[in-house]
Amino acid sequence: MSNYSMEQGSALILACSAIGAGLAMIAGIGPGIGQGFAAGKGAEAVGRQPGAQSDIVRTMLMGCAVAETTGIYGLFIAIMLIFANPLISRYLRIIGQ
Amino acid sequence: MNYLLLSSEEVDFNIHVIKTMRIFGLEFRFTDSLWYACWIAAFLIIAAVILNRKLRRVDPMAKPKGIQNLLEYAVSALDNFAVGTMGPVGHKFSAFYGSMFLYILLCNLSGLFVWFRISPAESKVWIEFMRPPTADLAVTLSLALITFFMTQGFGLKAKGLKGWLKGFTEPVTLLTPINLIGEVANPISLSFRLMGNVLAGTIIMALYYGMLPMLAYIISPALHFYFDVFAGVLQSFIFVMLSMIYVSGAME
Numbered sequence: 001m002s003n004y005s006m007e008q009g010s011a012l013i014l015a016c017s018a019i020g021a022g023l024a025m026i027a028g029i030g031p032g033i034g035q036g037f038a039a040g041k042g043a044e045a046v047g048r049q050p051g052a053q054s055d056i057v058r059t060m061l062m063g064c065a066v067a068e069t070t071g072i073y074g075l076f077i078a079i080m081l082i083f084a085n086p087l088i089s090r091y092l093r094i095i096g097q
Numbered sequence: 098m099n100y101l102l103l104s105s106e107e108v109d110f111n112i113h114v115i116k117t118m119r120i121f122g123l124e125f126r127f128t129d130s131l132w133y134a135c136w137i138a139a140f141l142i143i144a145a146v147i148l149n150r151k152l153r154r155v156d157p158m159a160k161p162k163g164i165q166n167l168l169e170y171a172v173s174a175l176d177n178f179a180v181g182t183m184g185p186v187g188h189k190f191s192a193f194y195g196s197m198f199l200y201i202l203l204c205n206l207s208g209l210f211v212w213f214r215i216s217p218a219e220s221k222v223w224i225e226f227m228r229p230p231t232a233d234l235a236v237t238l239s240l241a242l243i244t245f246f247m248t249q250g251f252g253l254k255a256k257g258l259k260g261w262l263k264g265f266t267e268p269v270t271l272l273t274p275i276n277l278i279g280e281v282a283n284p285i286s287l288s289f290r291l292m293g294n295v296l297a298g299t300i301i302m303a304l305y306y307g308m309l310p311m312l313a314y315i316i317s318p319a320l321h322f323y324f325d326v327f328a329g330v331l332q333s334f335i336f337v338m339l340s341m342i343y344v345s346g347a348m349e
Contacts, residue, residue, distance in 0.1 A: 068290065
């Protein structure tokens with residue numbers, strides 16, 4: 001296989017990985033909505049019962065952290081695609097480099 | 098994490114290998130996460146020994162003062178945190194989770210401090226901001242695996258073998274595979290949450306320092322406060338809290 005096409009293939013994979021990393025970060029929408037909802041409900045609860053503020057804040061932070069998980073998975077995929085791309089090495093292995 | 102030598106070409110937030118060792122034919126990499134984690138553990142141990150020596154000489158009947166006051170406050174806060182989350186059984190676990198909390202907290206906050214890093218292969222010494230050890234999946238996954246084995250171990254101890262195995266078939270036997278996947282997913286989501294938050298902060302800080310070397314000195318304190326202090330404290334708190342919930346949930 002000639003050198004020219006190998007470079008082309010690598011460039012295509014890198015470009016698609018960059019696009020894929022951008023698409024993976026769409027996952028940030030979900031946690032944003034979820035955490036906003038949790039924070040809104042928390043504010044409502046504090047307004048209704050200011051005495052229980054510390055309990056409410058603790059529960060809210062807990063829920064926010066759990067809601068964040070899916071966003072973190074998306075972030076992890078994006079980081080993998082940009083900084084530790086497994087596809088390039090697989091491609092080089094396939095074409096025998 | 099070389100913020101001190103600011104240059105726009107050099108945006109470096111990778112894990113550096115300090116030394117590669119071969120033990121029984123397996124390759125072990127002594128990375129800078131491990132290097133900084135060792136320093137943090139050493140700091141905690143030395144602080145504990147010194148404070149213990151200091152507190153031994155204190156009269157327990159007298160009015161607490163100085164560092165003793167602070168330590169009593171911290172210990173009772175950690176105790177209340179464990180008991181409030183786990184119930185009365187929390188007294189037994191508060192020492193373990195308190196030290197886990199302090200370790201993760203110091204690891205997360207270590208991005209604020211300057212320390213040295215060596216490279217025996219190149220015989221060089223770098224003085225730079227620490228790369229938080231919790232920004233490495235190896236560190237967080239090992240912490241999460243401790244929680245995983247504690248969950249299973251204390252569940253087995255509290256319920257007995259039969260009750261523990263029966264716990265996987267609830268509510269119906271058909272859901273056993275899903276329950277098993279759920280158990281395995283716990284340490285993965287725990288470790289990814291901590292690593293993802295800290296690593297995202299690290300990358301954003303490094304990109305920021307690399308992109309705007311002149312502005313970095315003005316705006317970076319705010320970013321450091323958000324990514325290192327706020328996210329670091331919150332994530333260590335949440336990691337320990339979720340571990341407590343998993344363990345106390347398995348014991349019920």
